[in-house]
Amino acid sequence: MSPAPPRAADGRWTAGVLAGLLLLTPLLGWAGALGFAPAVALAGLLTLPSLRVRVADRTLLLALFTALVWACASAFWSPWRAPDLEGQTGLKLVFMLALYSSAVSAARAVSEAALKGLLKVLVAAVGLLSAILIVEALTAAAGYKALLGAFGQTVRPDYAVKNVAQGLYVLTLLAPPALVAAKGRVRWALAALALAGIMFPAWKFGYDAPVLAAAIAAATALLVWRFPAAGPRILGGLAASAFLATPLLVSSAFALGLDARLAPYLSESWMQRLGYWKKAVDWIWARPLPGWGLDASRAFGPGIRLHPHDAALQIWMELGLIGAVAAAIVWAAIFTGLSRPARSPAAAASAAAAAAYLVFGAVSFGVWQEWWLGLGALTALACILVLRARTIDLSSHSV
Structure with a gap:
């Protein structure tokens, strides 16, 4: 038997690496969300030969590269100084952009035959993670505690719940493309399981952000499904406007006293976020053009702990106007790239996942966290995989 052509062999290798990454997803989502950073980076490194830059991606990559260069330069005037090499955010961003981009590009390099298998793995991963989160919610994270106990470690009950609840963010982001990848009765079963896997643990653990993100993701999917050409462009404009106008909007809200009016209805965590946002806009207006430099928000405690818990405010605060414009271009490019002449379930699901990521970034995580990126x-x-599988017009088919 003659050996397979190198390109076919490379395609099988790339598909195998991506399958391994997807198979790890339920485990990482349940027991170690921080592991997404090395897992995705390793997948990118192993598939680096398949990296290709499409003409359609040049605007997005140029904006990302501009933001990277500006972020690294801004470290020179930042008041924050990392205590060790591991804390050098600028250096890590260089490697993350290269390796994470390689992992994403690998989804375009797998063959059509391998694509079907990867979609099945995605569906199975989302279903398994949903089931794990439901069980953990029923048992107060007993499985996670037992896992740590097997390695001779102990964890406070509240920390166990917090760590397991990270899986809610993973599930909310991956559920839309997985639902498109599933077919027939499997899709309906997965939809019910994923919905329960988000809503029940979110209620049991007391997490609001996944519920909010899921609702906005559903509305986004409906908009793109109803208006496949204009919907993504509208979303791109809204996302770009949000990154550019957030400091003004937040300042106006505080000036109108909306924080005081909402205070009786908000939990302690939301009140803490409001405090961070108020401090952040004060610092933004002090240096709106250059910003305070990469990781500067770490230096403004105790008013802000680590970061403002809002992506737009953090970018404005640290990278100023240039960073905000670059972020606006990135998200405008992501959404407008999903515009289609006819209805596409994959485009609707991809827009939903992007919207959920924006929601989480607006209320929860720091922009530069490796696992989050x-x-x-x-x-x-995952979205590229389903977009490749659903290239035909499905507007006249049952979905």
Whole structure:
């Protein structure tokens, strides 16, 4: 038997690496969300030969590269100084952009035959993670505690719940593309399981953000399904406007006293976020053009702990106007790239996942967290897989 052509062999290798990454997803979502950073980076390194830059991606990549260069330069005037090499965010961003981009690009390099198998793995991964989260919610994270106990470690009950609840973010982001990848009765079963896997643990653990993100993701999918050409462009404009106008909007809200009016209805965690946002806009207006430099928000405690818990405010605060414009271009490019002449379930699901990522970034995580950026790359990878599988017009078919 003659050996397979190198390109076919490379395609099988790439598909195998992506399958391994997807198979790890339920485990990482349940027991170690921080592991998404090395897992996605390793997948990108192993598939680096398949990296290709499409003409359609040049605007997005140029904006990302501009933001990277500006972020690294801004470290020179930042008041924050990392205590060790591991804390050098600028250096890590260089490697993350290269390796995470490679992992995302690998989704375009797998063959059509391998694509079907990867979609099945995606469906299975989302279903398994949903089931794990439901069981953990029923048992107060007993499985996670037992896992740590097997390695001779102990964890506070509240920390166990917090760590397991990270899986809610993973599930909310990956559920839309997985639902498109599933077929027939499997899709309906997965939809019910994923919905229960988000809503029940979110209620049991007391997490609002996954519920909010799921609702906005559903509305986004409906908009793109109803208006396949204009919907993504509208979303791109809204996302770009949000990144550019957030400091003004937040300042106006505080000036009108909306924080005081909402205070009786908000939990302690939301009140803490409002405090961070108020401090952040004060610092933004002090240096709106250059910003305070990469990781500067770490230096403004105790008013802000680590970061403002809002992506737009953090970018404005640290990278100023240039960073905000670059972020606006990135998200405008992501959404407008999903515009289609006819209805596409995959485009609607991809827009939903992007919207959920924006919601989480607006209320929860720091922009530069490695695992969070890695999870974003994994979500983009999953969306590319379903976009490749659903290239035909399905507007006249039952979905």
